[in-house]
Amino acid sequence: EGTQDRDPLNADGLPDYENATHVFEGVLASNGAANTIAVPLDENWYTGNGGGFGSVSEHFIQDASFYRLRLLSLSYRFNNDWLANTPLRDLQLSFTGRNLLLWTPYNGIDPETSLAGSSTNGQGMDYFQMPGTKSYAIGLNVKF
Incomplete structure (x- = not known):
């Protein structure tokens, strides 16, 4: 899965300017x-462009096209020859990753x-987010 032509404002790259x-630049x-x-x-x-809360600036716009391996599912069904001397009729092992x-x-x-999730006020704004989680099963x- 992937997408192109997505250019969000990334304010996470702003440095911390405490104190x-x-x-x-300029002259006296x-x-x-x-x-x-x-x-x-x-x-x-902090409340202006420097803190990331001011006007949108092209300086922070980035190419966010991507390709993602969102879901992978593998399974293996054991051959009946393997199960011949067991009380099992069927055995299947699977792995799923997201x-x-x-x-x-x-x-x-x-x-x-x-x-802001899917609201129109914050689409394309990358600030205070958590990444999507990876999961394995x-x-x-x-x-029998």
Whole structure:
């Protein structure tokens, strides 16, 4: 299974700027010298684009096309010759795996996740998500 042409906003890649400062590019108006003054990144930074809660920026848009091995199921039924000297009439062993492999250029958690599930407000927003779970199951079917 796979998809192409899916480009979500990935805000998980934003660095943590706690107690951080930044020297903004430019020149000083007073003398034209290059700016070397560091300023704190305050709440305006965190609630704006820097914190991932501001306007959508193309800087965070990524290609989220993917191929996924979503379901794999294998089973083996033992030959009756194997069961001839046992009280068993039939024996089958099976394995099932879900979400086993994911191939994608996307560097977020999972290209299928969305901030608000299927609501229209958060589609294509990758922020605060958990990845889909991998699961494995082994089955044994025995007939006497």
